[in-house]
Each structure stands twice: as C-alpha cells, then as structure tokens.
Amino acid sequence: MMLDVYKGAEMALHEALKPHQNCANCPIHYRAICAQCEPDELRLLEEIKYYRSFEAGQTVIWAGDRMDFVASVVTGVATLTKTMEDGRTQMVGLMLPSDFVGRPGRDTTPYNVTAVTDLLMCCFRKKQFEAMMIRTPHIAHRLLAMTLDELDAAREWMLLLGRKTAREKIASLLAIIARRDADLAAPAHNKQRSFELPLTRAAMADYLGLTLETVSRQITALRQDGVIVLQGLRHVVVPDIDRLHGEAGTDEFTGMQV
Amino acid sequence: MMLDVYKGAEMALHEALKPHQNCANCPIHYRAICAQCEPDELRLLEEIKYYRSFEAGQTVIWAGDRMDFVASVVTGVATLTKTMEDGRTQMVGLMLPSDFVGRPGRDTTPYNVTAVTDLLMCCFRKKQFEAMMIRTPHIAHRLLAMTLDELDAAREWMLLLGRKTAREKIASLLAIIARRDADLAAPAHNKQRSFELPLTRAAMADYLGLTLETVSRQITALRQDGVIVLQGLRHVVVPDIDRLHGEAGTDEFTGMQV
DNA sequence: CAGCCACGTTGATCTGGATCAAGGTTGTGG
DNA sequence: CCACAACCTTGATCCAGATCAACGTGGCTG
Numbered sequence: 081m082m083l084d085v086y087k088g089a090e091m092a093l094h095e096a097l098k099p100h101q102n103c104a105n106c107p108i109h110y111r112a113i114c115a116q117c118e119p120d121e122l123r124l125l126e127e128i129k130y131y132r133s134f135e136a137g138q139t140v141i142w143a144g145d146r147m148d149f150v151a152s153v154v155t156g157v158a159t160l161t162k163t164m165e166d167g168r169t170q171m172v173g174l175m176l177p178s179d180f181v182g183r184p185g186r187d188t189t190p191y192n193v194t195a196v197t198d199l200l201m202c203c204f205r206k207k208q209f210e211a212m213m214i215r216t217p218h219i220a221h222r223l224l225a226m227t228l229d230e231l232d233a234a235r236e237w238m239l240l241l242g243r244k245t246a247r248e249k250i251a252s253l254l255a256i257i258a259r260r261d262a263d264l265a266a267p268a269h270n271k272q273r274s275f276e277l278p279l280t281r282a283a284m285a286d287y288l289g290l291t292l293e294t295v296s297r298q299i300t301a302l303r304q305d306g307v308i309v310l311q312g313l314r315h316v317v318v319p320d321i322d323r324l325h326g327e328a329g330t331d332e333f334t335g336m337q338v
Numbered sequence: 339m340m341l342d343v344y345k346g347a348e349m350a351l352h353e354a355l356k357p358h359q360n361c362a363n364c365p366i367h368y369r370a371i372c373a374q375c376e377p378d379e380l381r382l383l384e385e386i387k388y389y390r391s392f393e394a395g396q397t398v399i400w401a402g403d404r405m406d407f408v409a410s411v412v413t414g415v416a417t418l419t420k421t422m423e424d425g426r427t428q429m430v431g432l433m434l435p436s437d438f439v440g441r442p443g444r445d446t447t448p449y450n451v452t453a454v455t456d457l458l459m460c461c462f463r464k465k466q467f468e469a470m471m472i473r474t475p476h477i478a479h480r481l482l483a484m485t486l487d488e489l490d491a492a493r494e495w496m497l498l499l500g501r502k503t504a505r506e507k508i509a510s511l512l513a514i515i516a517r518r519d520a521d522l523a524a525p526a527h528n529k530q531r532s533f534e535l536p537l538t539r540a541a542m543a544d545y546l547g548l549t550l551e552t553v554s555r556q557i558t559a560l561r562q563d564g565v566i567v568l569q570g571l572r573h574v575v576v577p578d579i580d581r582l583h584g585e586a587g588t589d590e591f592t593g594m595q596v
Numbered sequence: 597c598a599g600c601c602a603c604g605t606t607g608a609t610c611t612g613g614a615t616c617a618a619g620g621t622t623g624t625g626g
Numbered sequence: 627c628c629a630c631a632a633c634c635t636t637g638a639t640c641c642a643g644a645t646c647a648a649c650g651t652g653g654c655t656g
Contacts, residue, residue: 162496162497164497170501172496183486185486190493191493214475217475217478223482224482225443231489234489234493234496235420235430235431235449238420238428238492238495239420241499241500241547243426243428243547245642245643280603280604281603282603288500289500291643291644293604293645300605313652329423504613538632538633539634540634548613549613549614551613551614551635551636552612552613552614554635557634557635570622571633571634597656599654599655599656600655601654602651602653602654603650603653604649605649605650605651606649607646607647607648608646610643610646614639614640614642615638616637616640617636617639619634619635620634620635621635622631622632622633624629624632625628625631626628
C-alpha cells in the first residue's frame with residue numbers, strides 16, 4: 081500500500097513536470113521566493129529546480145530527519161506539525177501556494193511536513209540554493225521578507241492559541257483561509273466570500289489547539305447563527321466577511337499573513 | 339509622574355553612553371545582529387548607533403505606532419505583547435540581551451514593546467540601517483539567521499500554548515529562562531541551575547496564556563514537589579535541570595531559542 | 597449493491613483552569 | 627515607623643472545552 085502511494089506520486093510527478101517547466105508560466109512566481117529575481121537570476125534557478133509531488137495524506141518529511149532540499153508550495157496545502165511524546169500534536173505552519181518550506185543553513189527539520197491535499201512542490205537542493213543565495217541578493221532579501229512575514233503570522237497565531245475562545249479560533253481560521261484564497265484567486269471586492277476548506281476537522285483542531293469535537297460543534301454553531309453557510313462538508317460560503325472578522329475578535333488584521 | 343519616569347530614563351541614558359561606547363567591549367557583540375561583521379563594517383555601525391535606556395515598566399513603543407528605529411537589547415528584558423480590544427493580552431516575544439527588535443522595511447510595529455526590567459538598547463535609525471543592510475551582506479545574513487531562529491522559537495511556543503498543561507507551561511518557561519541565562523553567564527555544567535526571574539506573575543501569565551492565579555498555584559506546586567526551590571519570590575534554584583525538562587514535556591529542546 | 601472506512605456530528609459527563617474574593621508580604625517614601 | 631502600593635498567595639465556585647461514547651454519511655472497493 082505504501083508502494084502504491086509512492087507509485088502514484090511518481091506518476092503525478094512526471095505529469096507535473098510539463099505544465100510548469102517554465103518559470104514564466106508559474107502560478108506562484110509573483111509571490112514566491114523567486115518573486116524579485118531578475119530574468120538572468122530566474123534562469124539560474126530554473127536550471128537547478130525540480131518538482132516533487134505528494135498525495136493527500138503523505139508525509140513529506142519527519143521531524144528530526146535530514147532535509148537536503150528547500151521548496152516552494154506550487155499547488156496544494158502542506159502542514160508543519162510538532163508532536164509530543166504522548167501524541168499531543170500542534171500544527172505550527174499551514175503552507176499554502178507560494179509559501180517556502182525549509183531552512184537554509186540547517187540539516188534537519190524540527191517539524192513534520194505533511195501533504196494534506198495533493199501537493200506539488202518546486203524544490204532546490206539545499207547546497208545549491210545556499211550557494212545561489214550568496215550570489216543573488218534578491219533571493220536572500222525575499223527570503224528575509226517572507227520569514228519576517230511568517231514570524232508576524234506566528235505571533236498572531238500565538239494570540240489566537242493563548243487567548244481566544246473556541247468560537248473565535250474557528251472564525252479566525254476561516255478568515256485566514258478566506259483571505260489567502262481571495263489573494264490568490266480573483267479579488268472579489270464585495271462582502272461575500274466562498275472557498276473550499278482544505279483541512280479535516282482533526283487538522284483544524286491541531287491548528288487551533290482544540291479537539292475535533294469542539295471544532296465540529298463550533299462550526300455547527302457558526303452555521304446556525306448564519307455567520308457561515310456550508311455546502312457539503314467542505315465548501316464554505318461567508319455571506320458577510322466583516323461579520324466573520326467580528327467573530328474572530330480581531331477587527332484589524334495587523335500583519336496577518338499565512 | 340510620567341515626566342519623572344522620562345527624566346530618569348534620560349539620566350540613565352547619559353550614564354549608559356560611557357561603558358559601551360566601544361563595540362569591542364560590548365557584552366552582546368558575539369551573538370547580536372553585528373556578530374558577523376568585519377572590523378570595517380563594525381566601524382560603520384559604530385558611527386550610526388545610539389543608546390536608549392528605559393526604566394522597568396516603561397513602554398518603548400505602542401502597537402500601531404510609527405517605529406523609525408531598530409535595536410538590539412544590550413541589558414535587561416523587554417516584551418512584545420498583543421492586545422485584543424477587550425484587554426486580553428498575549429506576550430508574543432520575550433527579548434533578552436542580544437535579541438533584535440524591529441523590522442526593516444516596515445513603518446509601524448504590530449506589537450507593544452515594553453521594558454519589564456531596566457533596559458538598555460543599542461539603536462539604529464531604520465533608514466540608515468536599511469541602507470547598511472544593502473551594502474553589508476553580513477548584517478542581512480545575520481538578521482536572516484536570527485529571524486529564522488525566532489520563528490523556530492515562536493513555533494515551539496505555539497506547541498506550548500496550544501497543547502501543554504499549566505504545569506508544563508510553567509516548567510517550560512523556567513527551562514527557557516534557565517537556558518538563556520546559562521548561555522550568557524558562565525556555563526555551569528552540572529545539573530544545578532539558579533537564576534533571577536525577570537517577570538512578574540502577571541507577565542508570566544501573559545507569556546503562557548494563563549491567569550496569574552494559575553501561575554502562582556503551579557509555581558507553588560512545583561516548589562512543594564521539589565522541582566524548584568524559591569529564595570525570595572524571584573530567585574529560582576533548580577536542583578535538577580533534567581527533572582525540570584521532564585516536567586516541561588519536551589525532553590529534547592528542538593530548535594528552542596528565545 | 598453491500599460493506600467498509602474515513603470523516604463528521606451529537607449527546608452526556610467530567611475537569612483543569614478561569615473567575616471571584618479575601619488576605620498576606622515586601623518594599624518604599626513620607 | 628507607618629501607610630500605601632505593588633505583588634503574590636490561597637480558597638471557593640464556576641464553566642468552556644475535554645473526554646467518552648454512540649451514531650450518521652458519503653465515497654470507494656470488491
């Protein structure tokens with residue numbers, strides 16, 4: 081069974097190689113690590129990049145394992161999680177298209193990286209990427225900016241984990257996904273939003289520091305109160321995005337990124 | 339009263355200027371933003387730096403305010419906090435000597451920065467620092483490394499906030515402070531540690547996402563169980579650091595930094 | 597199409613930490 | 627040396643969310 085999954089991934093990989101061979105067509109170029117590269121720099125990156133794809137549920141890498149590549153999420157969703165010995169799990173990163181995974185200058189990851197949907201990543205060997213970073217300051221600068229954004233997002237998330245109620249947590253998560261989705265898709269400038277939830281209830285619970293039962297109950301409550309409308313289990317319609325923000329407890333999204 | 343505080347700070351400033359005039363004698367040089375600078379780069383930094391000091395309890399800057407400098411903590415402790423409209427607050431950064439405050443490329447802070455002890459900071463005008471960063475890659479590289487470390491620390495903290503019990507939270511905080519203290523002071527390589535708590539019970543509560551009553555009770559419990567010995571309210575002796583780590587729920591301190 | 601499995605909902609009960617409410621301790625300035 | 631303020635502790639009670647348990651439901655496989 082493990083083999084089947086692997087074979088599936090390999091096949092997907094070969095298919096994936098075609099559409100994105102060229103960085104010029106890349107759907108995430110404008111906000112990824114390569115966003116500020118000059119054409120000649122981009123050509124260099126293009127030479128050393130390679131694609132990997134993963135099926136929903138597959139683990140990309142385990143905490144503590146050697147990680148000899150860095151990568152951008154091209155399509156799909158990955159999570160970073162930390163686990164305690166007794167199994168308690170906390171998600172510490174939700175990586176959406178254009179987000180950067182991995183750390184130059186370190187050999188092992190401190191997180192589990194998991195594909196929660198089918199996932200396509202644009203990878204670079206760490207060694208080569210590090211060399212690249214020294215030669216091309218645009219990449220180093222972009223990585224710094226992205227890391228600072230992620231730090232801000234992590235701190236917003238800390239406020240959520242430490243001080244928000246279960247209902248506020250759910251509303252905040254929905255607001256974050258709605259916003260990231262809107263950023264990538266056509267920017268609808270009315271108050272209604274709608275999107276696909278990329279996470280299971282259990283994954284949401286790991287994100288929010290809750291149990292999956294509480295997640296389920298609070299989603300039901302938000303639905304019954306008319307804050308959201310569910311079409312099936314995963315498709316969410318938000319009739320009034322401002323109302324959702326109100327429920328999230330942070331009107332102003334100071335620095336919120338991921 | 340506000341004026342007295344201000345005057346006190348100004349006086350402390352003038353005194354402070356003397357001992358650290360020279361970067362060569364700086365107690366934090368080896369792990370601060372300037373750690374990798376060449377002598378000539380350091381000379382440039384030395385020309386544009388200036389010191390500011392704050393008394394315990396003073397606010398360095400409010401969330402949302404314009405922040406036209408960046409700074410290293412030289413001595414003392416500062417906190418970054420986020421506050422919700424109804425007053426709930428969460429600490430999102432505990433800045434100890436050598437830590438870097440502020441973000442190049444952004445005009446306002448999303449956090450309150452507060453001095454919790456008397457505080458001395460080594461500051462640079464943001465404009466000048468940004469120019470410096472472009473010219474001297476050592477600074478940009480060091481800032482990237484420090485930011486990545488902080489991101490790892492923030493994620494460890496997220497696990498704490500989302501999944502640890504009150505007792506584990508307290509033990510984790512004590513372990514972090516013990517470790518940072520040991521790094522800066524003489525590295526005692528036996529199992530005993532002792533240090534001064536730089537935070538009030540209320541500040542610890544803000545760090546840990548608890549109430550101050552719970553903090554107080556759990557500290558009492560750890561004392562009664564012999565995990566720690568208190569000498570006065572603030573001086574903590576840890577007879578067996580491994581036992582403390584056990585109580586913290588994370589034997590291995592993967593990537594823990596701040 | 598039957599049966600299974602992963603995912604989700606709902607109900608009943610329990611409990612860790614919050615909340616409300618007194619006191620105690622320490623340090624500081626008059 | 628007293629008075630006051632800032633911290634800290636302890637006790638009683640409450641409740642949001644965890645835990646334990648049962649029951650949908652939809653999609654895939656044989």
